[in-house]
Amino acid sequence: MLGAIKFKVERRIDDPDAVWSRLSDLEQMPRYWGGHRVVRIVGRRSGILQLEIQFAFPGPLNRGRAEAAVDEANREVLINYIDGPFTGVVKNYVRGDVVASEWDILLKPLFLPMKPWVVSHFRKGAESALERLAKGNALP
Numbered sequence: 001m002l003g004a005i006k007f008k009v010e011r012r013i014d015d016p017d018a019v020w021s022r023l024s025d026l027e028q029m030p031r032y033w034g035g036h037r038v039v040r041i042v043g044r045r046s047g048i049l050q051l052e053i054q055f056a057f058p059g060p061l062n063r064g065r066a067e068a069a070v071d072e073a074n075r076e077v078l079i080n081y082i083d084g085p086f087t088g089v090v091k092n093y094v095r096g097d098v099v100a101s102e103w104d105i106l107l108k109p110l111f112l113p114m115k116p117w118v119v120s121h122f123r124k125g126a127e128s129a130l131e132r133l134a135k136g137n138a139l140p
Contacts, residue, residue, distance in 0.1 A: 003107035003115065005086075007123050010100035011130040020075050020094045022133050026051065026068055031138035033129045035122070037062075053084065061085050061110070085111060099133055101126045 013019045022032060026049065029039045035056050043050035051066040064084020070077050076093040088105030103122065111118060132138065 008102045032132040
């Protein structure tokens, strides 16, 4: 697809328990994921969290909705972005001494001219988020 973006980033970690604690607290995402200004849990349905998100860029398209599942047993957070500047799934997880983020999203047509920049920006953002999660260094 024209707007499809897929990538995976990962980082070795020293304290998997602490990283999982930070990663699985979805309302604290903006402390580590710079592209998310606000993440609010607005409901729960059959174990699935309903989220409202305000992204960090300005403008009328900086809001979205997502559904998220936090799987404690497998230390995995699956976020399905269902409305906003992009749709698709981001899977974040801790496995042994690694924290990883896998992206499989589709940009809205308005953002297609900027796709090369968006891919680089999202990948660097995910790498930075994993670094902050690993070290416990929240954004100011």
